[in-house]
Amino acid sequence: MLNATWIRLASGQLVRADRIVGVRPERAEAPEGRWAGPSNVRIMVCLDVPEADAEEDTGAWWQEAAVCAQDRGDLLVVNLLNLMADATAGSGLRFIYPVVRAGQFERWASGSVLPPAEEPAVTGLPRIPRGVAARA
Secondary structure (H helix, E strand, C coil), X not given: CXXXXXXXXXXXXXXXXXXXXXXXXXXXXXXXXXXXXXXXXXXXEEEECCHHXXXXXXXXXXXXXXXXXXXHHHHHHHHHHHHHHHHHHCCCCEEEEEEEECCEEEEEEEECCCCCXXXXXXXXXXXXXXXXXXXX
16 A cells, blocks of 8 residues: 555655656766766655645656666666556555665665664655756
8 A cells, every 4th residue: 555655765764655656767867976967866756745735736746756877767667667557556554765786776675673773875856846947
């Protein structure tokens, strides 16, 4: 059940899985720094926020979930979607979280217990209105 499944973004933020309405890879276009370069993509999740929080906004927001190598972007989007689909078949509280090794996002994993947070792989971005391109 997605309403009992929490996803930890690589920034450390927890998001309820039933609030995610879209997932996409996006080119990371930071001008300089740790994640700059054409070889990286950001995995973005679109959150459907409650009406009370969206009075001045469009109601859905793209947030950065992780940054990975460009050649792994599509694979890691599918990895996240498959884990979310698996969560709908089970019951009870579940967690989906990024596995980070040496500061690099490696894969998504799931379990009934949330492991301690590792060093964030990304800094995270503020929410961005739907239809507006997210940029680092």
